[in-house]
Amino acid sequence: MRRPMPLPAPPRVERPQPAVVDDAQAEAPVIPLDARGDAAADMAPAPTLDDSTESAKVGFWDVWRAARARRRTLRAEVRRFTARQRRRRIVWLTALGAFALLVAGSFGAAYSPLFAVRDIQVIGTSTLDDAAVVQALSGQLGTPLPLVDSAAVKAALVKFPLVETYSLQARPPHELVVRIVERTPVGVVKSAAGYTLVDAAGVALATTSDKPKGQPVLTIDGGTASEAFRSAGQVVRSLPSSVRKMVTAVSASTADDVTLTLGDTDTKIVWGSADDSARKGLVLQKMMKSKPPSKVHSYDVSSPDAVLVR
Secondary structure, eight states: OOOOOOOOOOOOOOOOOOOOOOHHHHHSOOOOGGGHHHHHHHTSOOOOTTOOOSTTOOOHHHHHHHHHHHHHHHHHHHHHHHHHHHHHHHHHHHHHHHHHHHHHHHHHHHTSGGGBOOEEEEESOSSSOHHHHHHHTGGGTTSBGGGOOHHHHHHHHTTOTTEEEEEEEEETTTEEEEEEEEOOEEEEEEETTEEEEEETTOOEEEEESSOOTTOOEEEETTGGGSHHHHHHHHHHHHSOHHHHTTEEEEEESSTTOEEEEETTTTEEEEEESSTTHHHHHHHHHHHHHHSOGGGOSEEEOSSTTSOEEO
16 A cells, blocks of 8 residues: 655745844934934034034144244243232332331431430439539530440549449430439548548548548458448438448447447447448337436347347
8 A cells, every 4th residue: 555645844934033132222313214314313423623614624823823822921921920920029118218217317317416415414423413414425526426435434433532323314305314323421530630421332432531420430350351340331321311421430349249329328339240231220210219318328139039238
């Protein structure tokens, strides 16, 4: 038995494969057909220097004009900055110049005859003769106040033993003031030449043949250059005025045994050293009020906490 012939296979139909779309194409916006022309124009690449269009070409003159404009701008900025600096510099120079003129004018006026010495005033003297001091300083008349010769003034005042210290003061426009501190006499030292008035430093102030009134006679071992004399001088200078005018004699053999004598009653005051002299003077004043010198032989104030009266 013969096998039947196989039936022919139906024709094969190929199905279209789906197109493969990448991410960039998937995210690209859909452009309508009627706007594709404008979109295409917007999406066209920008012209480059290599383009052949006339507007994209940059010529030599364009570069030159841009450089010139830049230079003009820089020059304008420099001028603006330097103008501000010049104004500031002018202000400072003007101020400095005015100050320099003021100083120069002041110095010129001070050292000119406009401020020359025409009057000399002496202050602080009680024993010295003011007219004699002015006469000694007459060489400074006509000298500008800033140019007064202090060395010449010192040389003139050294001739007056009573002058202990002095100071000069200028009172424009024409007055020179001399302030003098006189030496304070503490007594007289008797010698063959007479009575020499001395101060606490032992400086001889004057010598007379007669004893000056109101000045005690100093009898000091070792003379005016000794420690005993310096101690006695400090004691006399520290005495209260009521006691000082009653003292007629001062004696000391050492610096620790100064003794005073009251004239009318010949009462002795044992002072001791010059330590605590101010306190000793106050204690002595109180004791003399309660027990007057006329009823007392001596006061011992060498120890102010324990005063002895005999």
